[in-house]
Structure formats: C-alpha cells, structure tokens
Amino acid sequence: MNEYDSEKTVDILKDKKNVTVTDSPEDADIVLLNTCSIREKAEAKVYSDLGRLRKLKEKNPNLKIGVGGCVATQEGKNIMKRAPYVDLIYGPQTLHKVPELLDIKKESGIKAIDITFPIEEKFDSLPSPSSSGPSSFVSIMEGCSKYCSFCVVPYTRGDEVSRKPEQIFDEIARLVEQGVSEITFIGQNVNSYMMPLNGRMLRLSDLIEISSHIEGVKRIRYTTSHPLDMTDDLIDVYKSVPQLVSQLHLPVQSGSNAILQKMKRNYTTEHFIDVVTRIKKTRPDLRVSSDFIVGFPGETKEDFDLTMELVNLIEFDSSFSFIYSPRPGTPATKLNDPVSLNEKKERLSILQATLNSFHHEHSVQMEGGIERCLVTGIAKKSPDQLQARTECNRVVNFDFTNSDLIGNLIDIKIEKALANSLLGSIHKN
Numbered sequence: 271m272n273e274y275d276s277e278k279t280v281d282i283l284k285d286k287k288n289v290t291v292t293d294s295p296e297d298a299d300i301v302l303l304n305t306c307s308i309r310e311k312a313e314a315k316v317y318s319d320l321g322r323l324r325k326l327k328e329k330n331p332n333l334k335i336g337v338g339g340c341v342a343t344q345e346g347k348n349i350m351k352r353a354p355y356v357d358l359i360y361g362p363q364t365l366h367k368v369p370e371l372l373d374i375k376k377e378s379g380i381k382a383i384d385i386t387f388p389i390e391e392k393f394d395s396l397p398s399p400s401s402s403g404p405s406s407f408v409s410i411m412e413g414c415s416k417y418c419s420f421c422v423v424p425y426t427r428g429d430e431v432s433r434k435p436e437q438i439f440d441e442i443a444r445l446v447e448q449g450v451s452e453i454t455f456i457g458q459n460v461n462s463y464m465m466p467l468n469g470r471m472l473r474l475s476d477l478i479e480i481s482s483h484i485e486g487v488k489r490i491r492y493t494t495s496h497p498l499d500m501t502d503d504l505i506d507v508y509k510s511v512p513q514l515v516s517q518l519h520l521p522v523q524s525g526s527n528a529i530l531q532k533m534k535r536n537y538t539t540e541h542f543i544d545v546v547t548r549i550k551k552t553r554p555d556l557r558v559s560s561d562f563i564v565g566f567p568g569e570t571k572e573d574f575d576l577t578m579e580l581v582n583l584i585e586f587d588s589s590f591s592f593i594y595s596p597r598p599g600t601p602a603t604k605l606n607d608p609v610s611l612n613e614k615k616e617r618l619s620i621l622q623a624t625l626n627s628f629h630h631e632h633s634v635q636m637e638g639g640i641e642r643c644l645v646t647g648i649a650k651k652s653p654d655q656l657q658a659r660t661e662c663n664r665v666v667n668f669d670f671t672n673s674d675l676i677g678n679l680i681d682i683k684i685e686k687a688l689a690n691s692l693l694g695s696i697h698k699n
C-alpha cells in the first residue's frame with residue numbers, strides 16, 4: 271500500500287509540479303518521507319532520517335522536506351515541533367494535496383499540515399494512472415473499520431471508504447492501453463468493498479467478474495482481504511473467472527480462537543479452514559499465504575501450538591510473521607502481557623522455520639512441472655534471461671532474449687527450485 275501511495279504521490283507531483291525523480295537525496299529539491307506505523311518504533315526511525323535530511327538542508331536551504339504516511343498522521347504537529355526544518359506534513363489520505371502544501375511559504379505563518387481523511391476527494395483527484403510494466407496495482411478501497419485490537423490502521427488511514435466502480439474500470443482500461451495485463455486490487459480490506467452501480471450493489475466479486483471482461487486483462491489478484499468477508503459470492507468467482515489466480519493471501523494472525531477473540535478478529539479458525547477448503551474444491555492447486563502475529567498479549571504456549579497446528583494443516587505458502595508490537599492508542603496495549611520477549615522470539619523462529627520449509631517444499635514440488643507464467647521483464651541478474659511470475663507469485667528466470675514476450679502469459683517448465691526464485695525453460699507444446 272505504501273509503495274502504491276509513493277507512486278501516486280510521484281504521479282501527482284509530475285502532473286502538477288513537473289518534477290523528475292532522482293535516486294540521490296543530494297540532488298533533490300524536494301525530499302518526501304513516506305512512513306509506515308504498522309509495527310515497531312517507526313517514529314524513532316523517522317526522526318533519525320530527518321536528522322540526516324537536516325544536514326542536506328543546511329547545504330541547500332531551498333530544499334523542501336516533507337513527511338507523509340501513517341507516522342505523519344500519528345505524530346502530526348509534534349514533527350513540526352521536534353523538527354522545525356520540516357516544510358510539510360501530510361497523511362495517506364491527503365497525498366493529493368502535496369502540491370498545494372509545497373506552495374505554502376514558511377514566512378506566511380500558515381502551517382503546511384493536512385492529516386485529515388478526505389478519501390473520496392483523494393480518489394477524485396488522482397491523475398491518470400501510469401504503468402511501469404505489465405503488472406499494476408489498482409486501489410479499490412481505503413481505510414479500515416474493523417478495529418482489530420492490535421491494529422493502528424483505522425486511526426492512521428481512517429474508516430473504510432470504497433472507490434467508485436466507474437473510476438476503477440476506467441483506471442483498468444487506461445492501464446491495459448499502456449500494456450498492463452495483470453491487475454492487483456489493493457486496499458486494507460478489499461473484500462469489504464461495497465459500492466452501487468446502476469442501482470446494483472457491487473462487491474469485490476463483481477469487480478473481479480466485470481474486470482475479467484475488459485480485453486487485455488489476463489490475470490487478477492487482490493490483497494489484503496479479511497477472513498470474515500470471504501463471502502459465498504467471492505468463493506464462487508473462483509469457479510467463474512479463470513483469470514483470478516489460484517493464490518490467496520488471507521491473514522489469519524493466530525490459530526487460537528481465544529487469541530482471535532482478544533484480537534477482535536470476529537472469526538474462528540474453523541471458519542478460516544472452511545473458506546480455504548471451499549475454494550480448494552474448485553481450485554485444488556490453490557496456494558494460501560498469510561500474516562501471523564506471535565506473542566499477542568496473554569498468548570500461552572497452548573495458543574501458540576494451535577497456530578502451529580493450523581500452519582501444518584493448511585501448509586501455508588510464502589507468509590509474513592511478526593512479534594506483536596504495541597501500537598499507540600490501540601486497545602491491546604492495555605492487556606496484561608506476561609510472556610517474555612525471549613519466549614516470543616523463540617516462538618517466532620519456530621513459526622518462521624516451518625513457514626520457510628513449506629515455502630521451499632512447494633517450490634521443489636514444482637520442479638519438472640509446467641507453470642502458466644506472466645512474463646514481467648528482463649531478469650534482474652542476467653540480460654540474457656527474462657523474468658516471469660507463477661500464479662503463486664514466485665519469480666521464474668528463463669533463457670530468452672526476445673523481449674516481445676513481456677506482458678504475455680506463457681507455459682514454463684520449472685527446472686530447478688532455488689532459495690528465492692525458480693529456474694525454468696519455455697515449454698514447447
């Protein structure tokens with residue numbers, strides 16, 4: 271999401287301020303820090319980065335420094351107080367206002383700060399999308415109204431707002447014109463999407479179905495979704511839409527119902543297993559990845575064992591796992607947390623070792639098989655190879671120099687599973 275926000279901020283600045291992007295802060299007239307506050311002491315990192323930028327500003331007094339993203343929402347005016355050389359502060363929902371904020375002169379006495387949540391206005395003012403390759407994100411909703419007890423998102427990005435379907439389809443059509451063939455619907459909870467069109471309420475399943483008829487859309491993904499909103503209609507599109515990949519990222523967080531309840535997730539592990547089982551009926555090859563939090567306040571050894579049981583049952587693919595990190599203003603910070611950090615670290619390493627071994631095992635299982643892959647570009651390490659992605663989103667490198675293949679779906683024979691990628695060759699029928 272942050273990557274997407276950064277790209278949009280650049281698009282807006284290119285559109286309104288005619289900027290070009292540089293890799294080196296020393297050459298820049300504007301430096302924006304797009305921050306994340308989902309875990310850890312992100313605030314501390316922002317202040318240390320700002321300390322470095324201050325030196326650049328001493329050399330170049332015209333340099334404009336801005337802080338955006340969720341730390342900006344949380345810290346707000348504190349940043350201006352602690353780092354008065356910062357010129358502008360904006361949140362994830364006001365990135366479209368960066369050009370205006372840049373125009374405010376310090377001498378005017380007006381504070382260049384806007385951390386409100388005008389989400390619809392933001393959607394309305396995003397410039398025409400520009401693609402950078404055959405795969406593109408399409409934002410369909412913003413914010414979150416689930417209020418999980420550990421999570422800062424509703425406070426930093428605001429409550430859920432869905433984007434107008436016309437805007438979404440228009441954006442997809444423009445991206446396809448530019449050669450995009452894979453779209454990933456993104457948002458905090460994409461499967462809680464709900465917006466009317468011509469008197470009918472559209473959900474994520476409808477967006478997937480309708481987009482699959484836009485010529486040139488060869489693959490569809492979505493992230494992140496919430497287990498509670500995996501409704502029947504969404505499970506059904508796995509039957510009716512072949513472009514929807516057989517890969518699902520569905521954050522479960524824990525395998526213990528007691529912990530899920532304390533997290534305020536509002537589902538049980540049984541529900542999670544049922545969703546996966548039902549999709550697998552139509553897609554036996556479905557790969558499921560997830561997010562896990564270990565060491566949530568009060569998590570016992572038994573709770574953790576239940577998480578491991580679930581991991582072994584589902585055999586999750588490439589997943590993310592984290593030690594619980596107390597976030598300012600969230601209800602979970604008030605819970606009693608007797609488990610030591612060492613114990614939490616140990617649980618995390620047990621979990622990660624198992625997740626990694628499933629990931630590797632799945633890669634090895636692919637050896638010798640044929641995978642339908644989207645060719646995404648030239649391989650990172652070798653100009654004589656092209657790079658493609660499997661449905662389960664693994665990188666496959668294969669020998670071929672004809673860049674015309676980029677953007678196409680082709681069959682690749684998987685020759686070898688490496689630690690972070692696969693080696694393949696074009697499959698000739």
Ligand code: SAH
Pocket residue numbers: 308309420421422458459494495496521522523561562563592593594595596597
């Ligand atoms: N919308 C998704 C969450 C996306 S945030 C959902 O509701 O499941 C990405 C991941 O960060 C979460 O799935 C969770 O595993 C992790 N996370 C969020 N808050 C956290 C916290 N306070 N401590 C540790 N991990 C956290």
